[in-house]
Amino acid sequence: xxxxxxxxxxxxxxxxxPAGLLVKQIxxxxxxxxxxxxxxGTSADAKRLMAVMKxxxxxxxxxTVTIDGEDxxxxxxxxxxxxxxxx
Amino acid sequence: MIKYTINMQQKRRGSEKVGIFxxxxxxxxxxxxxxxxxxTIDISEVxxxxxxxxxxxxxxxxxxxxxxxxxxxxxxxxLMFDTGHAVNLISDKxxxxxxxxxxxxxxxxxxxxxxxxxxxxxxxxxxxxxxxxRQAIADEGFNTVIPVVICNSDAYDxxxxxxxxxxxxxxxxxxxxxxx
Numbered sequence: 001x002x003x004x005x006x007x008x009x010x011x012x013x014x015x016x017x018p019a020g021l022l023v024k025q026i027x028x029x030x031x032x033x034x035x036x037x038x039x040x041g042t043s044a045d046a047k048r049l050m051a052v053m054k055x056x057x058x059x060x061x062x063x064t065v066t067i068d069g070e071d072x073x074x075x076x077x078x079x080x081x082x083x084x085x086x087x
Numbered sequence: 088m089i090k091y092t093i094n095m096q097q098k099r100r101g102s103e104k105v106g107i108f109x110x111x112x113x114x115x116x117x118x119x120x121x122x123x124x125x126x127t128i129d130i131s132e133v134x135x136x137x138x139x140x141x142x143x144x145x146x147x148x149x150x151x152x153x154x155x156x157x158x159x160x161x162x163x164x165x166l167m168f169d170t171g172h173a174v175n176l177i178s179d180k181x182x183x184x185x186x187x188x189x190x191x192x193x194x195x196x197x198x199x200x201x202x203x204x205x206x207x208x209x210x211x212x213x214x215x216x217x218x219x220x221r222q223a224i225a226d227e228g229f230n231t232v233i234p235v236v237i238c239n240s241d242a243y244d245x246x247x248x249x250x251x252x253x254x255x256x257x258x259x260x261x262x263x264x265x266x267x
Contacts, residue, residue: 015193016143016168016185016187017142017143020142021137024142050175050185050239053185054166
């Protein structure tokens with residue numbers, strides 16, 4: 001299992017479009033990917049678009065991303081880079 | 088990709104047959120009605136790749152002629168965006184629906200939108216969800232087209248939008264056919 005924390009910089013947070021981009025990015029990943037905002041007690045399967053949108057992640061939220069599965073070693077750095085590039 | 092190609096072919100057959108197909112599928116289909124008055128267009132015509140390229144799912148879009156968004160189905164508000172520019176619903180038959188009012192309108196941060204329902208509310212088809220000031224949004228330079236996206240498109244064998252029609256709220260605009 002791999003995990004990293006990321007603090008959202010985008011002033012609009014993870015709304016519809018960024019949520020869609022995230023889900024598309026990890027759609028083909030074998031690992032289970034979950035995102036959580038521990039301070040709010042929310043979490044979601046990052047492959048489920050509506051669940052990701054429902055978290056309504058805001059600027060300044062610390063998102064904990066967990067990648068668990070056979071391809072986690074290769075996928076985790078890619079997902080972390082995606083967060084840095086997009087959120 | 089295969090699914091998309093089929094849809095394109097069906098579209099070329101002409102819209103007059105769509106209604107017949109909708110009737111044939113009635114038994115195990117979820118038929119969503121228009122959330123707004125206006126004209127339906129193919130979602131690929133929406134000038135925003137997030138919608139046009141299907142990143143959020145398949146669907147349809149409405150060029151609105153009114154200022155109110157109504158529920159397209161009996162269901163539950165899964166998320167009323169606090170900015171009021173979008174709403175997610177789950178129909179009682181399981182369709183996950185995003186209604187997004189205008190393009191890039193998240194940046195209005197709630198201006199020109201007024202919500203009438205909250206996250207978690209049960210709604211009936213045709214109930215008022217959101218009012219928006221179409222002219223004010225347009226005056227600020229935003230496209231007011233309303234994409235209606237099926238976020239769990241993969242759950243369906245066939246998603247059939249009724250494009251190129253003038254619609255009133257409550258008119259059927261998209262048929263979702265589940266696998267048998």
